[in-house]
Amino acid sequence: MHNFPPGWRFATPVDTASSHGLALSAARRLVSRSGARSRGRFPSLKAPVAQCYESQLELAAFRLLELAPSVRVFTSQPAQLRLSTRPAVRYTPDLAVVLADGVQHIVEVKPARVLLNPSVLDRMREVARLYRELGQELRFLLDIDIIPTPQHAGVLRDAVHFGLPKREVPRGADPELEEEDCSQEPTESQAPSGYGAADLDAVRLKCxxxxxxxxxRDFERTVAAARAEQWEGVRA
Incomplete structure (x- = not known):
């Protein structure tokens, strides 16, 4: 199993996450729901507490991880690293993911077009370089991985809501954040017509x-994938 490298600051881990060194609370203060971005809490069967997301893409990434059988545990905003820049800048990745085989990954969730922004690309390249010096690769989940077409967002949502057991959102915590409503057991009339176990299995395999x-993918292959997608968009 690959352990997280030295230099990371974790919040106190508890419950099931503790055996993997994953933090129960975020390594930085999460923003409130004010503003244009979508923010909220995702109740997960693979995390000891509801996980906070700060965009619709992060929410879709949470759903993908929740559905993927190879994922054992995941947590958002897991740790913080000080970058070797002047002035010093702290970097907090989006996710830590532990797979069924025990391998741990630090993951950044980004739209491909945002990653290719020159300032973002330079920053992420520096972060990736520091990871390599610490003996670990920074991995990326791009929008083209999570929701390659707009229809995939609905597929992930339906699979989580109608295919997985009921998940409760603890009440009273983070009152400024919206909650994804997963606490209500869906009725058959709410579920898509013909949706069943075979449909769920197919979605989980694709996830x-x-x-x-x-x-x-390492960093440079991720950048190449983002540029290829950008080129396809231009050609289309």
Missing amino acids: DRRLESALS
Whole structure:
């Protein structure tokens, strides 16, 4: 199993996450729901507490991880690293993911077009370089991995809501954040027509394949994938 490198600051880990060194609370203060961005809490069967997301893409990434059978545990905003820049800048990744085989990954969730922004690209390249010096690769989940077409967002949502057991959101915590409503058991009339176990299994298999592909890429291959997608968009 690959342990997180020295230099990381974790909040106190408890419950099931403690055996993997994953933090129960975020390593930085999460923003409130004010503003244009979508923010809220995602109740997970693979995390000891509801996980906070700060965009619709992060929410879709949480759903993908929740569905992927290869994922054992995941947590948002897991740790903080000080970058060797002047002035010093602290970097907090989006996710820590532990797979069924015990391998741990630090993951950044980004739209491909945002990653290719020159200032973002330079910053992420520096972060990736520091990871390599610490003996670990920073991995990326791009929008083209999570929701390659707009329809995939609905597929992930339906699979989580109608295919997985009921998940409760603890009340009274983080009152400024919206809650994804997963606490109500869906009725058959709410579920898509004909949705069943075979549909869920197919979605989970596709989630695993997309996740495996993304986690196998190093930084430069991720950038190449983002640029290829950008070029396809121009051609279209």
